[in-house]
Amino acid sequence: MRAVVVGATGYAGQEVVKILARHPEFEIVALTSSRQQQEPVSDIFPYLSRGPSVFVDPKDLSDMEFDWVFSCQGPKQATPYFFEWIERGAKIVDLSADFRFQDIKVYEQAYGSHPAPELLALAKAGYADDPTMDYDNAMRILGNPGCYPTAFYAAVAPLIAQGQSLPLVIVDGKSGVSGAGRAPREHLMMAEMVENVTPYNDPGKHRHTFEMEAVTGQTVVFQPHLMPMARGMELTIYIPNSSLSANSVVELWQDYYDGNAFITVLSPGQKPQTRRVRDTNRIELGVSADERSGTLVLYSALDNLQKGAAGQAVQHVNRWMNWPMELGLE
Ligand SMILES: NC(=O)C1=CN([C@@H]2O[C@H](COP(=O)(O)OP(=O)(O)OC[C@H]3O[C@@H](n4cnc5c(N)ncnc54)[C@H](OP(=O)(O)O)[C@@H]3O)[C@@H](O)[C@H]2O)C=CC1
Numbered sequence: 001m002r003a004v005v006v007g008a009t010g011y012a013g014q015e016v017v018k019i020l021a022r023h024p025e026f027e028i029v030a031l032t033s034s035r036q037q038q039e040p041v042s043d044i045f046p047y048l049s050r051g052p053s054v055f056v057d058p059k060d061l062s063d064m065e066f067d068w069v070f071s072c073q074g075p076k077q078a079t080p081y082f083f084e085w086i087e088r089g090a091k092i093v094d095l096s097a098d099f100r101f102q103d104i105k106v107y108e109q110a111y112g113s114h115p116a117p118e119l120l121a122l123a124k125a126g127y128a129d130d131p132t133m134d135y136d137n138a139m140r141i142l143g144n145p146g147c148y149p150t151a152f153y154a155a156v157a158p159l160i161a162q163g164q165s166l167p168l169v170i171v172d173g174k175s176g177v178s179g180a181g182r183a184p185r186e187h188l189m190m191a192e193m194v195e196n197v198t199p200y201n202d203p204g205k206h207r208h209t210f211e212m213e214a215v216t217g218q219t220v221v222f223q224p225h226l227m228p229m230a231r232g233m234e235l236t237i238y239i240p241n242s243s244l245s246a247n248s249v250v251e252l253w254q255d256y257y258d259g260n261a262f263i264t265v266l267s268p269g270q271k272p273q274t275r276r277v278r279d280t281n282r283i284e285l286g287v288s289a290d291e292r293s294g295t296l297v298l299y300s301a302l303d304n305l306q307k308g309a310a311g312q313a314v315q316h317v318n319r320w321m322n323w324p325m326e327l328g329l330e
């Protein structure tokens with residue numbers, strides 16, 4: 001399969017290239033960068049022994065043949081090109097937020113006007129670890145989820161699937177700085193972020209709250225924090241007024257993710273660690289039940305650039321193509 005990575009110089013794009021380079025079914029035929037067009041690919045990817053030699057601008061893809069586009073730009077940036085790429089037969093995995101919501105009104109609340117509402121009918125959103133996700137023939141665009149919502153989904157979806165109603169969920173999120181992208185900004189400078197932990201955004205203001213609320217269908221209070229590390233994220237999720245025991249949550253998770261090697265369910269008492277999932281497509285899930293206050297506490301850790309972005313995108317394609325889900329991701 002001939003693949004193009006759009007936005008290949010960004011953090012998520014670089015990770016997609018790394019995975020595709022070792023994936024047995026893919027050949028990379030183009031890598032795009034607007035800022036670095038016509039500059040050598042080897043400047044960023046010295047390890048690529050095959051494939052394109054220079055970056056091209058996305059508009060220069062019109063005379064090329066390809067089957068898949070991994071679109072790794074920010075929301076709205078590459079989406080106007082999707083019409084042409086689809087017309088020419090390509091399938092698209094969009095790592096931005098543009099196709100994460102079926103309901104355009106929810107998208108507009110979080111991101112403003114949609115760049116291509118006509119394409120929503122050809123798109124589907126979902127989580128690559130969702131055992132019920134189906135990939136039908138009409139689908140041309142896959143909306144890859146956000147990193148925080150992926151960690152959230154992994155812990156909470158099995159409870160929802162079993163019929164639990166979660167009217168209020170409180171999410172304490174921590175992320176490494178690569179989650180903010182590669183463009184330089186003062187608060188991301190090493191002297192600003194090392195040995196420093198700070199909450200950012202206010203509860204109810206982060207756009208990922210909408211993706212999390214789509215999982216529970218009810219209110220989520222989400223407070224993210226910036227951590228002094230390059231990559232990785234951990235969510236501690238508080239569910240008040242819960243009668244579920246830690247052991248029953250472990251069983252629910254094990255049933256829901258039966259046979260899924262990407263989900264590691266820890267025993268009650270064990271806690272996930274971001275460094276154990278670093279550079280992997282795995283999620284570690286842990287649980288404690290605070291019987292004193294009747295609060296269930298779930299923990300979910302992943303690598304924001306792998307499972308939170310590139311790894312999940314490739315896992316989706318593996319499932320879409322009926323290849324083994326782990327192909328290129330072990
Ligand atoms: N980072 C993460 O953890 C996650 C990201 N995503 C999503 O993936 C998409 C890409 O995110 P991410 O890779 O983090 O974004 P980046 O900011 O790292 O890269 C996005 C684009 O910005 C341009 N760029 C790269 N470096 C610089 C720079 N130093 N200064 C200015 N522009 C630069 C590049 O485009 P060009 O070369 O064409 O100028 C690049 O493709 C987004 O939609 C994001 O929401 C999703 C989940 C997790």
Ligand SMILES: CC(=O)N[C@@H](CCC(=O)OP(=O)(O)O)C(=O)O
Nearest residue numbers: 096097146147175176177179180
């Ligand atoms: C540390 C940090 O800034 N993290 C980013 C994570 C968002 C992300 O990458 O996800 P999207 O695909 O939805 O943009 C943030 O909180 O906005």
